[in-house]
Amino acid sequence: MSIVSERLIIWHGQHGRHHLPWQKSRDPYAIWLSEIMLQQTQVNTVIPYYARFMQEFPTIDSLAQASLDTVLSLWSGLGYYSRARNLHITAREVMHYYQGQFPCTRETIQKLPGIGRSTAAAIAVFSFGQREAILDGNVKRIFARYYGISGYPGENKTQNLLWKKAEESLPVHYHNGKIEAYTQALMDLGASVCTRHAPRCKICPLQSECVALKEDRVNQVPTAKPRRPLPQKEAIFLLLMERHNILLEQRPSPGIWGGLWCPPEIGVGIDVINHCQRNLNIEVKAPIKLPTLDHQFTHFKLRIHPQLLQVTSSDSLITLSKFIWTKPMNALAKGIPAPVRKLIKQTFLSGHSSPGI
Ligand code: SF4
CATH class of the missing domain: 1.10.340.30 (Hypothetical protein; domain 2)
Known part of the structure; x- marks a missing residue:
């Protein structure tokens, strides 16, 4: 053994x-x-x-x-x-x-x-x-430190070496x-014990042979991911309100948040009222801009600009199955991403009346 x-x-x-x-x-x-x-x-x-x-x-x-x-x-x-x-x-x-x-x-x-x-x-x-x-993120860190392996574990060369050590x-x-x-x-x-920050080497069962500990390199191993700034994307989320319901759209799958429910999203710079008329067949009052929300994905950051829109026409509401009208409280029971949950809570369920509604 x-x-x-x-x-x-x-x-x-x-x-x-x-x-x-x-x-x-x-x-x-x-x-x-x-x-x-x-x-x-x-x-x-x-x-x-x-x-x-x-x-x-x-x-x-x-x-x-x-x-x-x-x-x-x-x-x-x-x-x-x-x-x-x-x-x-x-x-x-x-x-x-x-x-x-x-x-x-x-x-x-x-x-x-x-x-x-x-x-x-x-x-x-x-x-x-x-x-x-096995070789998940935690185990990569243990073996990189224990065997003193430098190099970012996401790179093939380092990863292959770590797999070899894991098998041995x-x-x-x-x-x-x-x-x-x-x-x-x-x-x-x-x-x-062998945590990312402040590992507890004094109580570690591997301390007597750990190369990184012997060489005082625990904080340098494993090598951090080379830093590249994440690109930032921006989008407008349309919080459409008809009586006490909001409109949610099921996102296409595959794709970001595929299958989850979100307010309809449009690109920044698009005329919101025009978009609602032409694409959703909905008449709305002037939009109310809400505070922006930032969300980080693995490969990019998303800045969300939510706009609250009171629907004025009620006879031509969307009937496609990818759309639903639902009460904000009921929306929370559906599959919705974390920033949408936050947006709904802070806009409709924070104990204050919704702005302009
Ligand atoms: S001695 Fe420290 S660095 Fe080495 S494996 Fe144990 S906890 Fe990790």
């Missing part, structure tokens, strides 16, 4: 997490769901979402049969919505191509939508006890829960 795995398995027995809700199960469906939710998201945030999902969709069949709208509304607030769309597609694929049996090897799991090598490996480990290496570090004897304990230990060490 490698020194790393030996130390981590012992450490996990004493200090690791043993009572996370998905740890009670070896059901690949439950483990897959938890692993997808845990991508880019902290355990404490995931736990209530996981509980709601498992209650609503206790089996992969029930998830496959649900509408995407229902899945997105349960996911609402967790972010990175492509995860929810891929969950839904994958559930249907598993029902269709695998007769409802989740595939049991890392290679096959990895072919399903939205499942990368590390996530596939985690599912293979926790569901089927297979000897597979696996326990040789992996039965009787050893591979599960080792894999969970890596996750727990990354979350609680």
